[in-house]
Amino acid sequence: MKLLPNIITLLRIAGSLGLLLCDVTGVAYWIIYGLCGISDIADGWLARKLKCVTKKGALLDSLADICFVACCTWKLLPIVELPQWLWLWAGVIVAIKIVNQISALVMYGHCSFPHTQANKATGFLLFIAAPMTVWSIIPITIVAAIATFAAIHEGHYIRTKKINNE
Template structure:
């Protein structure tokens, strides 16, 4: 019985692990250990669900919730470190990206009468780069890492907005603007 729910269990444990990040010093070995566990479970839950044919709407939502919780907690913990270390114009760039992303979600919600986030390849690339940002800080200057992240995030946010505007119907699994 537990095997059937293994993917959801992995997602749920990612939520629990994300809360541990509240109590760990940012960018410490403990942080990297818990953060790596969260990344591993993020990869494994989808693989497990597909291989065991236990994919579900609830599982997809749980995965998204786990991703959101991890992002919020990590940003909350790393935010002060980034605020002190990153150039101010990077913060302005990030705010612009956030506004574009929110606009895309609003356009999608208005057009399709539901929360309409897309699984674009560019969004997945942004998520992948975003996940590796704390590791990249170990080997590359923080501002260079953040500039690269902002460029990728800006492109994916603009693509999502264009897709939400142009799409005739909601398809969360669209891979690119060029599929429309």
């Protein structure tokens, strides 16, 4: 029973990879998309409920999140036209997150993916906004603003907290 949250997380990775095989306009894509989003909430909730929260589980969750976002991006970008300024903004967010990981490596000898409230909010809002981007860039612009704050907050957290003892 203690492995169930990690199994759900692994299923999210499998589902994310499964998205690559689906047509974005098809029902299967959106069913898998929804299940992956629900599993992102369920695995953490279940880990806390079963009192089996681990550093490895948190890292696996972060890797599953990255995989999900990467697969969705790969499928959605060809059908969405984003302005250049939004691409640049996304690049700045990615650069901040890379600097955060380099800071963690230098300071602690390992990467850190803190599950801050700002990061959780960004993930949830991105899950909701990504499908809406087909019709309007306003939702994804709002998410970009929140993601910028979350990335800066994550860096502050990494540089001011003892992440070794999370």
